[in-house]
Amino acid sequence: MNARLALSVLLPFLALALQWLLWPWIAPFVWFLFFPTVFFSARLGGLWGGLASTVLSAGMVWYFFIPPQLSWAVDNPANLYSVGLFVIMGYLFSDTQARLRRAQRNTETALAETRIANERITLLYQKTLELDELKSQFFANVSHELRTPLTLIMSPLARRLAATGLSPEQRREDEMMLRNAWLLYRHVSDLLDAAKLESGHMVVDYARVELTGLVRAMASQFDSLAREKNIAYRIDAPSPLAAEVDGEKLQRILLNLLSNAFKFTPEGGCIAVRLRAAASQAVIEVQDNGPGVPANLREAAFERFRQLEGGAQRRFGGTGLGLAIVKEFAELHGGSASVDEAAGGGALFVIRLPLHAPASAVIQDTASRLDPLIDHQVVNELRLPALNPVYPSATQPGANAALVLVVEDNADMNAFIADALSPHYRVACAFDGRQGLERALALQPDLILSDVMMPLLSGDQMVQALRRQPEMLDVPIVMLTAKADDDLRVRLLKEGVQDYLNKPFAVEELLARVGGLIGEYRRSKARLRESEERLRLFIEHAPAALAMFDCDMRYLAVSRRWMDDYFLGDRDIIGCSHYEIFPEITERWKAVHRRGMAGEVVRAEADCFERADGAVQWLRWEVRPWRTADGAVGGIVIFSKDITRYRQA
Known part of the structure; x- marks a missing residue:
């Protein structure tokens, strides 16, 4: 930089020497070589180099070339204007070159940063592709590894159920195990299919299929x-329609769409399945009058792992792959899948499939079929659970056994927990958070066992609502969670949950934790009852007139002496307002009560009180606040003694 600045300062001297030699031929053009000199000096030295060159050039021209030469005198004022104009132009040259250099540096910096950012983006993209490939391989490997143990679970269970001699309880347990094994198998198959689709290894096994019969057969599984x-269910299919498609994949498409429709259609709603031919395509429509799919989510609905109902309150489980598989299976056939709003509201899913396979495709005469047990499994998942089913057990608990409320939206898990608890406790069941809240308030259970992720009201929201009810403040709550989330557990404990269990759990651990909490809860209630009874006896038999009031001046407890001194006889005044019992109480006494409610201790050695019947009583009294466990004033206690006869003596 210093060399460039020195060269920019040297250029005026070189221009002076050259112009002096050429002066006889270029006179009287005094600025002939100095304008380009300043321009190049600014290019070389930037702002300061250009300004230095401008000043030197102006001085040299003034002295050596402007008449009279070799003198600082000026015989023509116009020459001064030319010097000024040159200086201004020199400054503009210098400033412009400085700005250009700064812009160039900024551009070079931005380009360098852009190149670095592009390199990083390229690396991240490559890393993302690698991670996607690893994810697909992981899903495929895990799915394959899970299928073997699942087969070894499902086959013996199916053989066991086919045999005779099982008790009803054993059969029910085996059916539950097989049903959930099939559910796990279906999720594993979805993950494996997603991995195959992503890796491009999914193939279409084309076969000649009569679409009308296939659609009717699949749709009838939901009758x-x-x-x-109570859903109005209509199947509208034409006369036989032949097509060349993958029969099993088409069944999966129909199964996923119908399952989706029955999930979100309310009781008393309507669902329609329609099949029609349009040009060289088969068009399958599944329409419902459920909540529909918002316009901004209709493309996202077909994304993998996307669940339109997210969070802890989602009503239905699953992997979020159902609609993605529908779309990708349709596209494998060269067709399409879309969703729109149905006439009258709800969702309208439309599948378009070519009626003919590609010319190069191998076409089988018989299509592969989807396992019918999967159909039954899907339908069973959608069945509504009973509100409070009866769970038989070898030993029935007595009428005084503790009551446990199980709040779990999965019917099998709900039944399993209830079955494990029923030999030891009375059990009530609820199948969503809102129902759990209602049943807890109605039944007043000794313990609540609840899932976290439930429809309508999540488990943590239900806990918050329960803890706002005074009668539910101390009821122990155990949360069941499938999420290994430390933050969630800490939050639940802060919200008043006594314990939590991670799924899967051992029945012995469940019984141990429930038993410990119920035992402690009942001991606490017993201690509270004993304390209340001692307080009642103390107040009732106190030698002085004594009454305990809440913040609304309703009687909570009263001594026998109080009843006698105030001529109340055997009236039941607990819960009654003091001001209704004694309407003659003046504003002065009410002000004393308010002072007590404010936390003040008020007393008098002798005070006159005129009753409604005209009788006069002299009282020695004291008003004291009593406080709740959290330190707030819960009401007042009034001690009084009738000293009328001493005053009249």
Whole structure:
């Protein structure tokens, strides 16, 4: 930089020497070589180099070339204007070059940063591709590894159920295990299919299929469910329609769409399945009058792992792959899948499939079929659980056994927990958070066992609502969670949950924790009852007139002496207002009560009180506040003694 600045200062001297030699030929153009000199000096030295060159050049021209030469005198004022104009132009040259240099530096910096950012983005993209590939391989490997133990669970269970001699309880347990094994198998199959689709290894096994029969057969699997939910269910398919498609994949498409429709259609709603031919395509429509899909989420609905109902309050479980598999299976056939708003509200899913396979495809005569047990499994998942089913057990608890409320939206898990508890406790069940809240307030259980993720009201929201009710403040609550989330556990404990269990859990651990909490709760209630009884006896038999009031001046406890001194006889005044019992109480006494409610101790050695019947009593009294466990004033206690006869003596 210093060399460039020195060269920019040297240029005026070189211009002076050259112009002096050429002066006889270029006179009278005094600025002939100095304008380019200043321009190049500014290019070399920037602002300061250009300004230095401008000043030197102006001085040299003035002295050596402006008449009279070799003198600082000026015989023509116009020459001064030319010097001034040159200086201004020199400054503008210098400033412009400085700005250009700064802009160039900024551009070079921005380009360098952009190159670095592009390199990072490229690396991140490559890393993302690698991670996607690893994820797909992981899902595929895990899915394959899970299928073997699942087969070894499901096959013996199916063989066991086919045999005779099982008791009803054993059969019910085996059916529950097999049902959930099939559910796990279906989720594993979805993950494996997603991995195959992502890696491009999913193939289409084309076969000649009669679409009308296939659609009707698949749709009929949901007939009984439609009747149970009082849903108007219509299947509209034309006369036989032949197509070349992958039969099993088409069944999966229909199964996922119908399952989705029955999940979100309310009782008394309507669902329609329609099949029609349009040009060289088969068009399958599944329509419902449920909540529908918002317009801004209709594309996202088909994304993998996307669940439109998220969070702890989602009503239905699953992997979030159902609609993604529908779309990708349709696209594998060269078709499409879309969702729109149905006429009258709800969702309208439309599947378009070519009627003919590609020319190069191998076409089988018989299509592969989806395992019918999967159909039954899907339908059973959608059935509504009973509000409070009866769970048989070898030993029935007595009428005085503790009552446990189980709040769990999964019907099998709800039944399993209730079955484990029923030999030891009375059990009531609820299947969502809102129902759990209502049943807890109605039944006043000794313990609540609740899941976290539930529809309508999540488990943590239910706990918050329960803890706002005074009668539910001390009821122990145990939360069941499938999430290994330390923050969630800490938050639940802060919100008043006594304990939590991670799924899966051992029945012995469940019984131990429930038993410990119920035992402590009942001991606490017994100690409280004993304390209340001692307080009642103390107040009732106190030698002085004594009464305990809440903040609204309703009687909480009263001594026998109080009843006698105030001529109340055997009236039951607990819960009654003091001001209704004694309407003659003046504003002065009410002010004393308010002072007590404010936390003040008020007393008098002798005070006159005129009763409604005209009788006069002299009282020695004291008003004291009593406080709740959190230190707040809960009401007042009034001690009084009738000293009328001493005053009249």
